[in-house]
Amino acid sequence: MIATSKMKEPKVLKYQLKSLEKLPVKIWDASSQASIHVAHSIALAIRQKQQESENIVLGLATGSTPIMVYNELVRMHKEEGLSFHNVITFNLDEYYPMPPDARQSYVYFMNEYLFNHINIPKENIHIPDGTLSMDEIGAYCEQYEKLIDFHGGIDIQLLGIGRTGHIGFNEPGSWESSLTRLVRLDPVTRRDALKDFVKEENVPHRAVTMGIASIMKAKTIYLMAWGQHKAPVVQKAVEGVITSSIPSTFLQKHNNVKVVVDTEAAGELTRVKTPWLVGLCNWNDDLVAKAVVWLSQKVDKPILKLTDLDYNENHLSDLIVERHSAYSINIEIFNRLQRTITGWPGGKPGEDDKYRPERAMPAKKRVIIFSPHPDDDVISMGGTFQRLVEQGHEVHVAYQTSGNIAVHDHDAIRFLEFIEEFGIKEAILSEEGKEKVNKLIKKIIKKKAREKDTASTLNVKGIIRRGEARGGARFCGLTDEQIHFLDLPFYETGATRKNPVGDLDIEIIMSLIEKIKPHQIYAAGDLADPHGTHRVCLDAIFEAFEKLKSKKWMKDCWLWLYRGAWHEWQPHEIEMAVPISPQELHNKRKAIFMHQSQKDSPPFPGNDEREFWVRAEDRNRETADRYRSLGLAEYEAMEAFVRWKFE
Numbered sequence: 278m279i280a281t282s283k284m285k286e287p288k289v290l291k292y293q294l295k296s297l298e299k300l301p302v303k304i305w306d307a308s309s310q311a312s313i314h315v316a317h318s319i320a321l322a323i324r325q326k327q328q329e330s331e332n333i334v335l336g337l338a339t340g341s342t343p344i345m346v347y348n349e350l351v352r353m354h355k356e357e358g359l360s361f362h363n364v365i366t367f368n369l370d371e372y373y374p375m376p377p378d379a380r381q382s383y384v385y386f387m388n389e390y391l392f393n394h395i396n397i398p399k400e401n402i403h404i405p406d407g408t409l410s411m412d413e414i415g416a417y418c419e420q421y422e423k424l425i426d427f428h429g430g431i432d433i434q435l436l437g438i439g440r441t442g443h444i445g446f447n448e449p450g451s452w453e454s455s456l457t458r459l460v461r462l463d464p465v466t467r468r469d470a471l472k473d474f475v476k477e478e479n480v481p482h483r484a485v486t487m488g489i490a491s492i493m494k495a496k497t498i499y500l501m502a503w504g505q506h507k508a509p510v511v512q513k514a515v516e517g518v519i520t521s522s523i524p525s526t527f528l529q530k531h532n533n534v535k536v537v538v539d540t541e542a543a544g545e546l547t548r549v550k551t552p553w554l555v556g557l558c559n560w561n562d563d564l565v566a567k568a569v570v571w572l573s574q575k576v577d578k579p580i581l582k583l584t585d586l587d588y589n590e591n592h593l594s595d596l597i598v599e600r601h602s603a604y605s606i607n608i609e610i611f612n613r614l615q616r617t618i619t620g621w622p623g624g625k626p627g628e629d630d631k632y633r634p635e636r637a638m639p640a641k642k643r644v645i646i647f648s649p650h651p652d653d654d655v656i657s658m659g660g661t662f663q664r665l666v667e668q669g670h671e672v673h674v675a676y677q678t679s680g681n682i683a684v685h686d687h688d689a690i691r692f693l694e695f696i697e698e699f700g701i702k703e704a705i706l707s708e709e710g711k712e713k714v715n716k717l718i719k720k721i722i723k724k725k726a727r728e729k730d731t732a733s734t735l736n737v738k739g740i741i742r743r744g745e746a747r748g749g750a751r752f753c754g755l756t757d758e759q760i761h762f763l764d765l766p767f768y769e770t771g772a773t774r775k776n777p778v779g780d781l782d783i784e785i786i787m788s789l790i791e792k793i794k795p796h797q798i799y800a801a802g803d804l805a806d807p808h809g810t811h812r813v814c815l816d817a818i819f820e821a822f823e824k825l826k827s828k829k830w831m832k833d834c835w836l837w838l839y840r841g842a843w844h845e846w847q848p849h850e851i852e853m854a855v856p857i858s859p860q861e862l863h864n865k866r867k868a869i870f871m872h873q874s875q876k877d878s879p880p881f882p883g884n885d886e887r888e889f890w891v892r893a894e895d896r897n898r899e900t901a902d903r904y905r906s907l908g909l910a911e912y913e914a915m916e917a918f919v920r921w922k923f924e
C-alpha cells in the first residue's frame with residue numbers, strides 16, 4: 278500500500294531505521310533514574326493543572342515497578358512542597374477477595390508507598406473494592422468505569438507489565454474492548470505474587486481490574502519495566518504483533534504511550550540485542566565479540582570455522598568491511614574468549630599475567646566474597662570459592678543479610694523443640710526458659726496464613742540460616758574468623774518489602790572492607806533477583822566503594838561480579854571463566870546441601886522450581902557447553918565472572 282499524505286503513517290516507519298519498535302522506548306542506565314524522570318513528568322503535569330485551577334486524574338499501578346516513582350513523588354511533596362490537593366487517583370486493580378487492611382492488599386500498598394505521605398484528599402482516592410460479594414461486583418465495576426469518565430478520564434496512566442504480558446490484571450486472552458471487571462489470574466502471575474503471600478494457596482485466584490479499553494482511554498500512558506526478567510515480555514509488547522495473548526501489545530494502538538525501561542529490561546529489544554539487524558553499528562571490541570558469539574550460535578559453527586559468507590549472509594558484511602576478513606575477526610574473538618579461561622581465579626603466581634584475567638601478584642591475595650543471602654556464595658561460586666582457599670589465598674565470606682524470612686515455620690519449630698528437649702534432658706534450661714521456648718513453639722503453630730513473624734521467630738530463623746552458612750563456608754575450608762554475618766538492617770522488616778538502604782548498611786560494609794583491605798572482592802551482580810535483595814546488596818557495595826575510593830589500598834582492590842541462581846553472564850560479557858572438574862562440581866553440591874532449610878521447596882523459590890543445586894549445576898554446565906560450542910576446550914562446568922571497573 279502506498280502512503281498518501283492524508284493517511285496516518287504507520288508508527289513502525291518512524292522507528293524502523295534503528296529498531297523494530299512500534300512504541301517509543303527510552304532506555305535508562307538505572308531504574309532509579311528512569312523512575313525519577315517519570316515522577317518529574319507527573320509532578321510537572323500536576324503543577325500545570327494547578328496553575329489552571331484544574332484537577333488531574335492519575336491512573337496508578339502497584340507492584341515493584343512504580344515504587345521508586347512513588348518514593349520520588351513523596352520526596353518532592355516533603356522537600357519541594359509538591360501539593361496533591363488537585364489530584365484524583367484510580368488504581369488499576371485489586372486482588373479479589375481481599376480485605377483492605379491485609380498486608381497484601383493494594384490499598385495497604387498504596388497507603389504505605391504514597392497516600393499516607395502526601396496531602397491527597399481521601400475522597401479523591403479510588404481503588405477497586407476487594408470485599409464485595411459476587412452479586413455486587415458487576416454493578417460496582419460499571420460504576421468504577423463511569424466515575425473515571427465523570428472526572429474527565431485519566432490524564433496519566435502508570436503501568437507495569439507482568440511476565441504474561443498483562444497490564445493491570447488483563448491476562449492473556451483479554452479482549453481489546455474489555456472494561457473494569459472481575460478476572461481470573463494466570464498461574465504465572467499467581468506464582469510471581471508468591472513473594473507477597475508466602476504460600477501458593479494464599480494467593481487469590483481472582484482480581485478486579487480496569488480493562489484494556491479503560492486503560493486505552495488514558496491520555497498519556499507510561500509503561501515501565503525494570504530488570505532482565507522483564508526483557509522477553511518487553512520485546513514482545515514493543516516489537517511483537519498485536520495479539521490478545523500478549524495484552525500489552527494493544528498499547529501499540531495508542532497514540533501517546535511512553536515505554537520507559539532500564540538497560541536490563543531492554544536487553545531483548547532488537548536494537549540492543551542484535552543491533553546489526555536494524556542498521557549500521559559503531560563497532561567496538563565488545564560489540565564485535567557479541568556479534569561473533571551470536572553468529573557462531575546462529576549458524577551452529579565454532580568461531581574459527583565462520584566464513585566471510587556466514588558474516589555476509591547474516592547482516593554482518595559491514596563488520597567484514599571494517600575488520601578486513603572473517604579470518605582475522607575469528608582469531609581475535611577466539612583469543613579473547615580463550616584468555617578468559619583460568620584455573621587460577623586469584624591469579625597464577627610467577628606467570629606473565631598480560632593476558633590473564635587476574636594479576637599474578639601478590640601471590641597470596643586477601644579476598645572477600647559478599648553473599649547477599651546466606652547461600653549465594655556456594656550456589657553461585659562454590660567451585661571458585663574452594664579453589665581460592667586451596668590455592669592459599671586468605672578468603673573471607675560476608676553474608677550481607679540474615680535471610681530469615683526464607684525459613685519455613687516447621688523448620689523453626691523443629692529447632693525450638695530441639696532446644697526444649699535438649700535443655701530439659703541436660704537440665705540446662707530454667708523454668709522460665711522452658712516456658713518461653715514452649716510459648717514460642719505454640720505461637721508459630723497457631724500462626725495465621727498472612728501473619729507476620731515475631732522478632733523472636735525471625736531470630737530463630739536467622740540463627741538456622743547462620744548455622745547452615747557456617748557449615749557451607751567451613752566445608753569450603755574457612756575458619757570461623759573468616760566468616761562474617763553482617764545482618765544488614767535494611768533487610769530486617771520480617772517481610773519481603775524491605776527498607777531503603779541507609780547509612781548504617783553502608784558503614785557495616787565499609788568497615789569490613791577497611792579491616793580486610795582485600796585485593797579481590799566477589800559480589801552478586803545478579804540484577805534479576807525477583808526479590809530485589811541482590812540488587813540492593815550490590816548497590817550498597819558500590820556505594821561503599823565510592824566512599825572508600827580515595828584510600829590508597831583501594832587501588833589494588835578488584836571487584837568481580839558473579840551471578841546468582843537466576844541467570845548467567847553471556848559468553849561475550851564473561852571476563853573470567855573458572856573451569857570446574859566433575860569432582861569439584863560434586864564438592865560444590867555438598868556445600869550447597871549444607872543449606873538444608875533451602876532444600877526441596879524454600880518459601881521463596883522465584884519462578885524456577887528446580888532446587889538450587891540443580892540450577893547451579895545446570896547453569897555451570899551450560900556455560901561450559903557454550904564455550905565448547907564456540908570452539909573452546911570442553912570442560913564439565915564453568916563459573917563465570919565479570920570485572921566491575923570504577924571510574
Ligand code: F6R
Nearest residue numbers: 338339340341342437438439445
Ligand atoms: C499492578 C498491576 C500489574 C503489575 C505487573 C508488574 O497494579 O496491575 O499489572 O504492574 O504485574 O508487577 P511488578 O511491578 O511487581 O513486576
